[in-house]
Amino acid sequence: xxxxxxxxxxxxxxxxxxxxxxxxxxxxxxxxxxxxxxxxxxxxxxxxxxxxxxxxxxxxxxxxxxxxxxxxxxxxxxxxxxxxxxxxxxxxxxxxxxxxxxxxxxxxxxxxxxxxxxxxxxxxxxxxxxxxxxxxxxxxxxxxxxxxxxxxxxxxxxxxxxxxxxxxxxxxxxxxxxxxxxxxxxxxxxxxxxxxxxxxxxxxxxxxxxxxxxxxxxxxxxxxxxxxxxxxxxxxxxxxxxxxxxxxx
Numbered sequence: 099x100x101x102x103x104x105x106x107x108x109x110x111x112x113x114x115x116x117x118x119x120x121x122x123x124x125x126x127x128x129x130x131x132x133x134x135x136x137x138x139x140x141x142x143x144x145x146x147x148x149x150x151x152x153x154x155x156x157x158x159x160x161x162x163x164x165x166x167x168x169x170x171x172x173x174x175x176x177x178x179x180x181x182x183x184x185x186x187x188x189x190x191x192x193x194x195x196x197x198x199x200x201x202x203x204x205x206x207x208x209x210x211x212x213x214x215x216x217x218x219x220x221x222x223x224x225x226x227x228x229x230x231x232x233x234x235x236x237x238x239x240x241x242x243x244x245x246x247x248x249x250x251x252x253x254x255x256x257x258x259x260x261x262x263x264x265x266x267x268x269x270x271x272x273x274x275x276x277x278x279x280x281x282x283x284x285x286x287x288x289x290x291x292x293x294x295x296x297x298x299x300x301x302x303x304x305x306x307x308x309x310x311x312x313x314x315x316x317x318x319x320x321x322x323x324x325x326x327x328x329x330x331x332x333x334x335x336x337x338x339x340x341x342x343x344x345x346x347x
Contacts (some may be wrong), residue, residue: 100328101217103128106179107326108172109135110162110220113140113187116237119319120186121149125155127323132175132182134160135189162189162216165223172223182228187220188237194250198320206251212254218268221266221275228312230272235325236263238277240341260337267335274334284312308343 107124109189121133125148129133135141138159145157156178160167176182194205211340217236224234242256256279257276261276321340324330339345 101128103127105183106181107184108132109186110134112144113137116315116318117188118144119315120322123319123323129156134158134162134171163211165219168219168225176227184323185224186235187217193249195248198250209251210255214258217259228273233274233326235322236277238282238343239281240279243345245260264335278336279339280318281344282312320344
């Protein structure tokens, strides 16, 4: 991939999983990064894992479901680096694994507050401050392309991400806006659901997928980085399924 030296890119959910993998690839390509996550300790570990000094980058604790925190983070990013060339909105939480009739108001509000409203807050803050020719990638899910039992609130949130992506692409002709739709990925999110709900990892793996396995976070991150780069300059308003063939059936 081409160098991203001189580019300033903001990443949410950068402490672990796909966000961390994306940050590490972008840093290796020379990008200057503004990283945020609700987990400040893990976020700092992400920055310290880069080969070059973490002092070249900005790390900020942000709850993306809080608009004031998102606005302050993006403003601080531009104040520090003088510009914004790209963003990867990856922060998200998983489903509560309940039937729709069992979901509480709190369940629905929590998941949509982070996954859907959080992406809205990020886009609203990023777009006015982004240079023409910039690129944004939002993290949706195969759940944003279909539906399955036990994930009503999560599916709704990821459909919203797909819709927001397409609207932003139409409205911002000078900024490319795309989304990725990962399938089963081996991230701490899956482990958290195992521990919290007692749901085994295999439940999240669709046996009908062409590649019947979990993806490594790097396999999703590499597509995000491609979409952020100049190699994808004719790609906008697209939703890329990175799912091992999950959505072909």
